[in-house]
Amino acid sequence: MSRPGPLRCFLGAALILLAWAASAPAAQQADCLSCHEKDTPGAVAQWRQSVHEDAGVGCADCHGGDHDRIEAGEAYVSVEVCGRCHQEALATHKESRHGMGLHSGWGCTRNLTGRDARECSFCHDKSSTIPLSTVQCGRFLKQTSEMGAAGCNRCHQVERSCAACHSNHDTDLAIVRSPAVCATCHMGPDHPQWEVWKTSKHGTLYDSKGLGPSCQDCHFEGSGHNVSAGIAYPSSGFRYDEAQTQKKRDFMLDLCVKCHGRNFSRRELDNTDAIREQSTAMVEQAAEIIRELHDEGLLDPMPDERPPHPLRGNELVLDQQILFEDVSHIERLYFKMKKFDLAKTLVGGYHQNPDYTHWYGNAELKMDLVDIRAEASRLRRLAALEKGRGTARTPDKAAVLEEELRRLKSRFQRGAMSEQEYGQRKKELLDASGASPD
Amino acid sequence: MSRPGPLRCFLGAALILLAWAASAPAAQQADCLSCHEKDTPGAVAQWRQSVHEDAGVGCADCHGGDHDRIEAGEAYVSVEVCGRCHQEALATHKESRHGMGLHSGWGCTRNLTGRDARECSFCHDKSSTIPLSTVQCGRFLKQTSEMGAAGCNRCHQVERSCAACHSNHDTDLAIVRSPAVCATCHMGPDHPQWEVWKTSKHGTLYDSKGLGPSCQDCHFEGSGHNVSAGIAYPSSGFRYDEAQTQKKRDFMLDLCVKCHGRNFSRRELDNTDAIREQSTAMVEQAAEIIRELHDEGLLDPMPDERPPHPLRGNELVLDQQILFEDVSHIERLYFKMKKFDLAKTLVGGYHQNPDYTHWYGNAELKMDLVDIRAEASRLRRLAALEKGRGTARTPDKAAVLEEELRRLKSRFQRGAMSEQEYGQRKKELLDASGASPD
């Protein structure tokens, strides 16, 4: 498949660099190397073999010339530094999910060193310290700063660092054209793209004879650094409008038909669209079970009996801001279902990996539902026993009414019905029972 | 290791093809290409580099000349189409588990396009719509058609499509001689042969210097396409008779001794045979716990409180037709134990992978048993409390008798004892208690 070769990339960048490089005094570069050849010999050796050395782009051109600022971690080589020369790459990077973290609130910036105060507005309303509701960082706010660095930011640095993929000083395009470069971040239970591709037909054909398309062949081809160009349904739950969705689907189909028929390719993608709806419905079934338990006051512990959610307080949170700590067992089962098993099903489906779609995905979703229903039954049986009803299956009438009224109130309080509907439904219950309001 | 080289394969097939190919008018082939060079350029390019192009085997030779049928998905290139030329490959394929799906009921054919009504008899008695008891497709019958396509059939197509492994148009034998080709299907929790081999001594020696045997070296060598020739104990639970088992074991040993001593090799395989018996006994222990809970009416939910099994109705199903959805929590734990962890133990053992045999297999089986016993205790304690006995550990005498009678009846109803035995045992219980029959 056609892509700008290393030579063309180099030439494009080199032209831009000529004027720039001229302003970096050779004497300064020699100063850096006199120490760093001893202190960080690997870094210097990689730079020496890079196109940057050939083009006269030295240490200070990227790191700046103020050694104190560098030492203090204030001279970060951000995407904007690289973008001074690599303008098209920066522009397409910023159009992609890779580059949108600081702009849309899809990432979490709190641990990034040297962040700009104006960035706050990417996630917060001006009048509020609470992030916007589309921000997913609730669970990251519970992390220690060390976990933030070793966990979150080692991947989310892609938002602001080209080196996240290209490595720091080695500019060899072999690095970023290997599917391996994607593995470190696009693996694991919540976004297993790498494992899924690796063992799909595409990945195994790539492995056996270099025939199958790589990550880059489908996600960089024709879109520069906009890796999201062909992804019609982002995993975040965010949905594009119909026209955008169609445009992205067509972008991908135009790649599929290089090898496959268009009808076949569309059917494959449509298939996973259907699986997405079926799977999402299963997840919603589970969410409804948990909401009902919450309405009945049966979660153990209930939100007000545990440390508050950092963004939502004592609310039950089952959306993208769901936590995996300081929750009840049934919510943690739901976290696995929603964040891990749904992702495996869909990433498996869109990459044509049957074992991920079926065993790691769909089968786990179904077993999650078994587990969640079992826990719901357990909680109800314990509660019924504790209320002294004798048995969970034949509660007395007064207890049933009391329960239904409490549940109705909870639904009203969490915004599932208007005040009018609440009043109306309450009246109906009381009328039907012949009892007076409490 | 010796195998027919690509050249020999090619020549063998080419001779047969000459007469055949002569009947395909060159004009027709040109017709196909005039569109498909634009519509599916990858497919055409692969064909152009294939031995099929060299041998004059064109599009219509495999796909037929009726474009409407092709478009309608009615011109499937089945193993029989390929077998017109590749006769020995077809014959040995059909002897293997890979080729037996449509014949023995080991696969599930309901979602295959263009299936022949006569195939019904492979799975059904003539007078019945219920599949034969050896058919495992219960859980697949619960799938949506989209999951059937993206999950089940992407692997089970091997039963009727050579392209499942060989790919559609590229005939390069490098594809099918790489262990990678096996990965897409032989991976995952229920049949992790690929991961197991990859990280076994054999797989790592293959990785470091091409020394260790590949999947193909042990499972194709000397048996053509009969991949099952050396597998003495199929994972399905099906057992060959003693003579067949010995023949298959000897077939494998003859491969082992190319590198290892015969005694050592036999001891290795015998070792896993013993682990198979130990592991199966653990799984049976778990099954017995669940059967007892069923007899006591304590599964939550019981079979008659949930959607019926598609083949067996409201029966408790713990054999090969076990489901992973619409079951109780303890049955789902048992599903993991039987289908995932037992498989990992045995596939790990027969491929000499200590981490799979021990940690992913045996250790999980033991933890499964802990979990299953814990759930059994929980269900019993809840039930005892609901029956108002006060405590689970000191039930009163009448309740014990009532329970034992109910359990006896359940055992009789599920066929675990004859009517005579049931009457006899019931009488004994009543006599011992001094009570009259209910």
Next chain:
Amino acid sequence: MSRPGPLRCFLGAALILLAWAASAPAAQQADCLSCHEKDTPGAVAQWRQSVHEDAGVGCADCHGGDHDRIEAGEAYVSVEVCGRCHQEALATHKESRHGMGLHSGWGCTRNLTGRDARECSFCHDKSSTIPLSTVQCGRFLKQTSEMGAAGCNRCHQVERSCAACHSNHDTDLAIVRSPAVCATCHMGPDHPQWEVWKTSKHGTLYDSKGLGPSCQDCHFEGSGHNVSAGIAYPSSGFRYDEAQTQKKRDFMLDLCVKCHGRNFSRRELDNTDAIREQSTAMVEQAAEIIRELHDEGLLDPMPDERPPHPLRGNELVLDQQILFEDVSHIERLYFKMKKFDLAKTLVGGYHQNPDYTHWYGNAELKMDLVDIRAEASRLRRLAALEKGRGTARTPDKAAVLEEELRRLKSRFQRGAMSEQEYGQRKKELLDASGASPD
């Protein structure tokens, strides 16, 4: 990176071998080959291509000349046999964790054939058949001998067999310089070093262009066969003294700075040190929950209601000797937390793999804590109901006192307080309640 090349290794060994090899009569070697060329052709072919054949080291030089002893498995080619020539390799191997099993009790020797009775003292006090408390083999003592062979010893043979890594007859250093050689043992839930490295930045750079450091680059470089030279905090929980810890940390840092700055490298390792402390604290929180349940008599089953621990009897065991079978559900959850998820967090952190550190590690630890708290709550609610208190949340005063006294006694019995403290605390409880001692 500099390492002795194959040639230098060969020459060093060859000099030592000359005198030795001269004593092995060529006639004897011919005897071996006359049968083994037919019986084990692969082994002979590997030997023929090895430096051993070049150096005149024949079968009997390693296996001895007594065929009966070989057949009986009494002529094991131990590390000492290899060490007769490869002295430095043996010496550094014995300094490492790889070679310490038989000396420190870190391994389990009971299944090793031909073991020396004097080895007993490595694990046992002279006067006792109970292994020392630092021995971890409790769970292995529960294994069948077949699982011991196929599970434990296939990896733990590294303690006494060079062939564990080098393979039996092929001396090609390509085998042991490939990271693949480490995979078979350093994978899986309890020590996933291989998977973690493979998908870390280091592993993916190695994959894409051979740039990233391999296992060998960091764990063999400069220390011969002492793979533990740079590991400051062993996963066993054993801690070096401060000077040794610092020495090992400095050893590793000297390797990091070949590519990275020293400050950056130190910060990376310090970061995971902090994560280690945070994670260990979470595991300790879980242990405390289980100890309290034990004090309250609420584990299901309690230690005295189940098969005894092979080393500790009916004691609650949560340290390195913890079992994964014949325990209560909550202890098995704790086993996963302590042995699997803590390991993934730390191995992930020290190898800079964000997905292992975060998702497979830290996130699972937090979910484990949710599960363990949920099970504790379930056990307490069931027990409260069984005691007839009506509800778990409002126990009566007498029951509370009785419970606290029982718990105090259990704490005293497990050595958590002195007799004096116990008496004092008991008195306080009784005084506060106005009740007389029981």
